[in-house]
Amino acid sequence: MHIAFLTPEFPHQETLPSGGLGTSIKNLVSALTRENVKVTVLVYGQKEQKIIEENNVRIHLIDKKSYKFLGWFFHRKYINNYCNSIIKKEGIDLIEAPDWTGITAFMNFKIPLIIRLHGSDTYFCHLENRKQNRKNFWFEKNAINRATAFIAPTKFAGELSKSLFKIKDKTIATIHNGLDLQNFENYAPEEFGKNVILYIGTLIRKKGVLELPEIFSKVRMRFPNSKLVLIGNDSLDVNTNSTSTWELMKNLFSKDDLKNVDYLGKIPYNQIHEYIRKANVCVFPTFAETLGMVTIESMALQKAVVNSNIGWSKELIIDGESGFLVHPSNHDLYADRIMELFEDQSLCIEIGKKARIRTESNFDIHKLVKENIAFYKKIIHQKS
Incomplete structure (x- = not known):
């Protein structure tokens, strides 16, 4: 079996x-190759055209083309033609693509197309109660209509996407995103920076970062030496047209609180694990997600997590057992949960242990890859 992934992003030094x-x-690709499944990755929107051979995976970098007229259409056709040539040349059996922006709108493949519901613009706009550009919905709906079947990382994401796009008579399998847990070890979970709060992710409104200043202020009233560490890219804010969400955040912190905030920006992925290990509590107050990779990464590293309590998150964490679930806008309760963990080191360690056990049960890529392979085979068989 030969599987291709069409994606706008893939972690590599040349992407x-x-x-x-x-x-x-990447986690899934690595697991598939260990199971002797041949994999090709097609990364579109890149700076240059290039083919990379690495770890038994062929990675095609597809450059971004500019067009004076109907660029959204001709760029998709360019990607489609490139993919079809590789499908024929390499004997690919099935291609998978994400739902975001409906990249496969207007594309035609002679092999099955699976769309994995990582999170469409339609999905996120619904969760944020934000008006969506009609053109974006049109692209995504067209792509959905052309798919053979779907994979959702959580049941919540699958059911909501099914409702929003009115998907009928097509299979939507729920298969969680997974981790290679051998790469997520914490041999000293009892050692961490006291009263250090860590957030990892893009600084963007939908991730709930604008809730953090008030939450942090409430925590510092009882724990004045608390420290908030932020890791991730800055981004523009669609509500205010600000070019920097970090600048918006800074204006929401008091001057005194801001002295205890460290914004590190984007750092290399291989350094993030050490920051997670050093944290007392990891926080993810997001309003819109399909699963949240960094949440399960923190859980795998035996961290006590205070997460959003919306939809998908209830499939990640058992509230009060393997972490805490709180609505991002409930600043009082969110701060209380953080302080509860600050006050009780044994509770932090116990929740961290149970978080690790939960990731082993539900998010081990070695188990999940077999579910993906079985689903791929089923769809290929049905289509043939």
């Missing part, structure tokens, strides 16, 4: 910066 989507794909 553009990647996020959770790329990480989840």
Whole structure:
């Protein structure tokens, strides 16, 4: 069996910066190759055209083309033609693509197309109660209509996407994103920076970062030496047209609180694990997610996590057992949960242990890859 992944991001030194989507794909690709499944990765929107051979995986970098007229259409056709030539040349059996922006709109493949519901613009706009550009919905709906089947990382994401796009008579399998847990070890979970709060992710409104200043202020009233560490890219804010969400955040912190905030920006992925190990508590107050790779990475490293309590998150964490679930806008309770963990080191360690056990049960890529392979085979068989 030969599987291809069409993706806008894939972690590699020669690709553009990647996020959770790329990480989840790379984890799966690595697991598939260990199971002797042949894999090709097609990364579009890159600076240059290039083919990389690495770890038994062929990575095609597809450059971004500019067009004076109907660029959204002709760029997709360019990608489609490139993919079809590789499909024929390499004997690919199935291609997988993400739902974001409906990249496979207007594309035609002679092999099955699976769309993995990483999170569409339609999905995120719904969760944020934000008006969506009609053109974006049109692209995503067209791509959905052309898919053979779907994979959702959580049941919540699958059911909501099914409702939003009115998907009928097509299979939506729930298969969690996974981790190679051998790469997520914490041999001294009892050692961490006292009263250090860590957030990892893009600084963007939908991730709930604008809730953090008030939450942090409440925590510092009881724990004045608390420290908040932020890791991730800055971004523009669609609500205010600000070019920097970090600048918006800074204005929400008091001058005194801001002295205890360290914004590190984007750092190399291989350094992030050490910051997670050093944290007392990891926080992810997001309003819109399909699963949240960094949440399960923190859990795998035996960290006590205070996460959003919306939809998908209830499939990650058992509240009060393997972490805490709180609505991002409930600043009082969010701060209380952080302080509860600050006050009780044994509780932090116990929750961290149970978080690790939960990742071993639900997010081990070695188990999940077999579910993916079985689903791929089923769809290929049905299509043939």
